[in-house]
């Protein structure tokens with residue numbers, strides 16, 4: 103619950119968009135319109151696999167004009183702890199899920215004079231929503247969308263129809279790659295760049311931007327780290343007086359929630375900072391996977407982001 | 423300065439070495455801030471477009487010193503107004519990789535920042551340094567006219583004549599403090615002006 107208000111939803115439609123991406127259309131169980139959101143927002147979906155609760159963030163693709171449904175896109179990831187696998191194998195039209203209120207950690211900068219949207223693979227989901235909002239606002243924008251091959255591009259037809267030649271595709275199998283030396287030069291002052299995709303791509307684009315003299319304020323990225331599994335360990339929640347086991351296929355945050363403690367979160371992807379928790383002591387080595395804490399904070403061993411980080415060792419004592 | 427929440431802070435000019443173009447707008451004593459900040463970055467001058475106006479409050483004209491450092495382009499302007507016209511034209515065609523710098527009195531910095539904002543530049547990426555007098559740029563809330571170089575409060579509005587109390591409320595968009603009639607209830611009484619922002 104600590105991601106805020108939750109909304110029970112029913113899956114009204116499941117569409118196999120590509121071999122590895124499914125799109126789900128969700129409607130509120132209550133029949134009421136779903137809250138509107140700004141492009142770039144995500145929801146956290148709670149899945150219940152026979153009592154095992156999993157929660158994954160998914161970017162919102164769009165909201166029906168009458169507000170009756172949301173769409174999310176889910177990539178089936180091979181090393182998933184189970185969330186995307188569950189969505190792909192077990193969730194069908196008619197099933198129920200729970201989503202949080204939309205949260206936007208990747209908003210469009212309204213004062214920007216131009217917007218470059220860069221997506222790799224499933225990173226297209228927030229970018230898709232942003233492109234539609236920019237088109238509605240008659241803003242100036244470009245979409246650069248990289249994918250393995252045309253068959254794995256989840257939204258190509260819809261994007262082409264809506265954005266015409268503002269859309270540029272880059273197909274790995276045709277040796278086409280997004281290159282910063284092509285997209286960054288000669289952009290008007292006041293241009294903002296937004297990138298969502300695999301780690302390596304995000305890092306390369308951001309570095310390219312900084313090397314080209316772009317101000318940090320104009321470079322935006324969203325990475326949803328799927329929390330990596332790892333070795334099991336125990337966690338002691340000191341204030342609650344609870345000791346729990348973190349299984350290897352579970353994130354620390356999921357184990358805390360399973361133990362009945364209502365811990366804060368927003369992105370569940372190591373980016374927003376909401377789940378920051380003080381470490382009282384630990385017997386083992388902290389494995390930090392987030393993009394929020396600084397290197398010094400990681401080294402200090404005093405804090406941990408429970409959504410993506412864990413312990414390699416025996417026991418972790420948290421101030422919770 | 424920091425006691426006022428809406429009052430901007432000016433962290434000082436800091437050269438961003440990665441910038442492909444340094445677009446520098448200096449007023450009066452702000453020239454000294456430019457000379458100091460760029461003293462350690464000799465290469466940066468060859469990528470600098472420098473706009474300078476000696477300004478009303480400055481005791482000296484630094485244009486020769488600035489020009490002596492051989493910026494790539496140097497524009498000397500008789501007034502802040504003509505400088506802003508030129509700056510806006512440059513911003514219209516500037517490309518990403520350009521970093522904007524402003525140094526001088528507060529009114530000048532405010533105008534440069536507002537011009538940057540209007541061109542989609544985030545105010546946090548604009549490098550600013552305050553030099554020279556603490557004179558304020560004030561907007562009369564009654565007639566909406568602007569008054570520059572205000573050092574006293576109350577100050578008579580240069581446009582509608584109403585005596586204005588200069589509030590500590592700063593608008594980044596307007597680049598001005600707010601001036602409000604001080605004697606709306608008692609038009610016959612005008613409190614004596616005090617010099618506050620020298």
Ligand code: FES
Nearest residue numbers: 370374375377409
């Ligand atoms: S929930 Fe956002 S960083 Fe953990």
